[in-house]
Structure formats: structure tokens, C-alpha cells
Amino acid sequence: MFRANKCVSPLCVGLAIVFTGVAQATPITGDQEKVKPAATQLPAGPAKQPEGPARSVSVRRAELLKNACGEIATAAKNFGLPEKFLVRLLWQESRFNPRAVSSAGAMGIAQFMPGTAQWRGLDDPFDLSLSIQHSGRWLGELRQKFGNLGLAAAAYNAGPARVQDWLAGARALPQETRDYVRNITGREANDWIGMRDAEGGPETRKADCPPGGGLVALNAAPGAKAAAMPEKPDDVASPKRPAGSWALQLIGDRSKSTALLQFAEMRRQFPKILGSHAPEVVTRRLGGRAPAYWYQVRVSEVSRQSATMLCGRLKSAGGQCLIIRN
Template sequence: MNLFACLKIGSELMTGGLLIVLIARAGGAHAEDAGEAVRTSLSGKQGSSSRNEIICLTMERSAADNDLPVEFFTRVIWQESRFNVMARSSAGAQGIAQFMPKTASSRGLLNPFDPFQSLPQSASYLRELKSQFGNFGLAAAAYNAGPGRVAQWLSGKKHLPAETIAYVRLVTGRTISQWTSNQSPSWDRPEIPKGVPCPALANLTRRADNESQIDSKAKMDSSVPIPKVSAWAPWGVQLLGDFSQAKVLTRYENLRQKYSVVLKDKDPLVVMTDGPSGRTRRYLARVAENSQQAAEQLCRRLQAVGGSCFVIQNS
């Protein structure tokens, strides 16, 4: 991030006090590391209320830019780092959003300790995970355990870590089994009212277990046409899943319209598999391809325009 970009963010989001720190720091260092000035100001030069205000404003903007409920995003970040911009985990995760170095690199995140870089990337990643897995509970699980691990769990190949099961409950107030049931809930918690500080919201995570009312009816857009289904092929590009075949087809059509440049002429292959409990059936929407190379090429094209996917061999 150059000096002018940093000052632009500052002028939009921050107090005058932080701008002074940024200018002084960047000027003294010949503007070589404005991000360091940001981290210095956040880690001790200001009071905690001012620091949290800056972080909250950045989180609110990042959530809005990615169509996330700001409360959900704040709960994730609070659970990850307690808003500590210099946090490091024993596993190697870094910064306020706790990106692993490999994930940060794959997303073009140059400095995970800079909240003005990492928070927008975190919100964008959560948006992609929700699109891939269908709801906020599974998106939270994938953020914690990785999308590959969650995909393997949904297909019955691996268990979820106990940490991830607890994480989903802390972040969403609901269990992972509720998020994977036939009547999986939508995010129906109220948004943060204007003027409510982030610390007040973060405290809600401690009471999440007592909150509740699950939306028992999945909402579907009846105006979206149901697509035809493609023939089987040995390789697939996995896109999404659901416990309702009609819903998974409707969601695929929404996805095809969103990424029409890649999926316009691609009909879905619907694969039926057992749900996590073994007592329910789950429907997976994939694009079938005749070779691994073709599937990987399609997945890369989709990722290049903002989509999420992974390649899998069809049974």
C-alpha cells in the first residue's frame, strides 16, 4: 500500500490523530512502510477505544462490501484474534484475521498484520466460502478448518476437529448439525444498530448459546428457472451442496448467472451422497468434465473471476 492510498483510507475511516501518526511515520521513513505506521498506531500509540473504533469502521466497511452481516463478520474476527492486529497462533496464523501464510499468499495479501489489508481480504474470503457451502455456519467452519477439510467432512471422508465444532457455535450461536440439517437456518440476528461500539457486539458471543429461533423454511427464488442436468463424466468441478435437490439446482442457476462468462453453457451434474449423520441425503452440484486437466482449467477460470470451487473425481 503506498502513502497516498493509506492516507485515502485514513481520510475516509479514521480520526485526525491516526492521520498525524501516518504522515509523520511515512515521512520519516521516506514512505517506505506506511503499513508499519498503521500497526504502530493501532498497537499502542492510541487508547483502546480509539483503536477499536478504527477496527470497527474497517470491519463494517469490509462486511458491507462483501454482503456479510456485520455482526457475523465481527464475531468471526473477535473469535479469531480479539481484535489484536499483531496476533500469532501456535499453528502460524497471523494478524487480526488469522490468515495462514499460504492462504495469505494465495489471496495476494502482502501483510496480514495490516488490518486495512487483512480485514477486507477476510470478508471477501468468507463471502466466497458462503457461496461455496451455502450458509454462514459452514462458511465459519471452512474459515477455521479450511474448505478442503469441510468438503471432506460433508462427503463423509473425514471428521471435523472439535475446535471447529466449538468455533461454529461460538460464532453463530448454533451447532454445526443445525447448519447441515434439512432446515438449515439463515442468519437472522439483527444488524448492529448505528453507534453501538464493536466491543459491545463482541460481548454477545458470550451469550450466543442462549439466543435462538431457527428459520425453519429455506427461502428459494421461485422466479429462477430450474436448469437441466448434465450427463456423468469421470471428473467434476464441485461448486455447492444442499439437502434439497430442487434447491441445489436453483442455487446452481443463480451461480451460473453470476459467473456466466465461465458457466453459461455448463449444465450441472447432481451427485447424491449421504449427509454427515448418515441418515439424510445430500445433493452436490458439479460441472462434469472428461479429464482432470479440463476440470482444473475450468476451476481456475472460475476462481479468476471470483468464484470458489475444487476438483474431485466422480464415483
């Protein structure tokens, strides 16, 4: 994996102070790569329309799903994929949460790892449209490489090299990947070995987009767990709302993807300290005839005291940070 140098010098950290007060923060929430909310029962009759903030969240959720489904349809057409296949795969990845961040550092609706995103030319994994299009392109390439949708899904989850080794009998396929393939295609991973691309496609299993009851049924394949839409308002809340009043400034770079890559590496280096914290990206315009931008990555805390304690732990472990007001 590509490793970028961390920009935690006094100059980089100092930029957080110079530009304080003109930032536009974009907090990123979500801390699991495979979001598995508990199954819920559908109401027996018409549900009462929510009021106030709850209604606002429902509207945002509906808009998010509509946008995601439109982008999925476009990507499926552009890269020759069954639309239902792409719906299932992205739902399995993130439950359509464009701000999801896994414990391993995978980001966005398509759960690209920072190194993979940089390699694929995806500058912002949290951009819903770009992530879906890049996901479709990558799956199209994997389908061509391995010959069918099932093995393409396996390679998307475990990596092409792992799937190649598995097919060659050199390594086992992780159980997580086996479950992943079954949940998306309705078939076991072994069933896809040697299968022609036109055989056994997932089109025989219904999947609606936007997701709802159709995707509860979708995940009800043999051995799969039923899933429902996430109900937490924060799953679809406005990305402009700060997650906390205080924050730790950690990374700064001219490239957003590089800054996120550096944060992912820092979180792997200090998992007990930063493992449960999602990144917020702050964009600052540097100006000039050809305006440049500086991307800062920070993590929020609810109070100055908690931010000070977290920063102290990080410094004691060998890291660097700067406490700032969000």
C-alpha cells in the first residue's frame, strides 16, 4: 500500500491556527465497514408521519437514497453491470451511508481504502457520485478479469491477489468474503468457480432501489441476516454540522486523499486512541491567481477537557496534535 509522509510538522499544524475561523468543516461519521443494524419489523399499518427534526431527517434520507439510486443506475449502465448487483454490493458495503468509515479505514458509500482510492484516482471517497462511479468502473474491470460477477464481488471485498491465490489453491478465502458473496449474489463463492458470466447472475433475486422492504428481503438469502435501513439521524445528517465543540488537528496536506490516507495510517498506528474516531475534513483556500486548497483532518470532542485528555494520550504514545475550537 502506498504510504505518504505524515504532515505533522509545526508548519502544517500551525496552518490550523492561521486559518482558524474561516473553515468549512465536513465531519465524517460511521465506524464500521460492515454496518449490520438489527432487523426491524415493518409496521402493520400506515406509519404516522414524523414531525419536526424527525421529519427533516426522513426527508434527507429520502433525498440521499434517491441520489444514490440514480448514480447506481448510471454507473451500472456505464460499466455494463446489472443494476441490482450494484445495489446489493453497495448496500452490503455501507448501507448507502456516504460518510461511513470502517475500523480499518475504508471510506464512503463504496468503502474504498485510502490507498486504493488514491491508486484509482478517487480524490474524495466521501463524494457519493464519484465513489459510485469509481466502484462501478472497478467492478467492471474485476468482472472482466475473473469472468463473472461472483468472483468480481469476492475480489472487491478481499482483493484481487487473495482471490487469485484462492483459485490457485494457495490460500483460503476468508469467511467474511464468502458471506459477502452469498449476501450479494445468492450463491456460494465456490459455485462461481468456472461459471460463465451469463450463468447464475443475481437478477433472479429482487432488490428495490431505494432500499427498504426490498432490501430486507434481499438479505434474507439462506444463511444471511435480515437488514433494515439505519434509523440513526446521524447516519444521514447534514455533513456541515460539527460533531463537537473542540477538536484535535492531526493532518494537513494539499491533497484531500493524501490527507485521509495519512489519517488512516495514524489511526492504524494508534488504534486504542484514534480507532473509534471518525475524521473531519476541513478545506481552506490558500488564495493566489490559481487558488490552491489545504485539507486538514481533525477529530472532534465534546469539550475542551476531553480534547485535552485525548491529545495528551496521543502525545504520550508518540503522536502529535493541536487542540482547537471547532
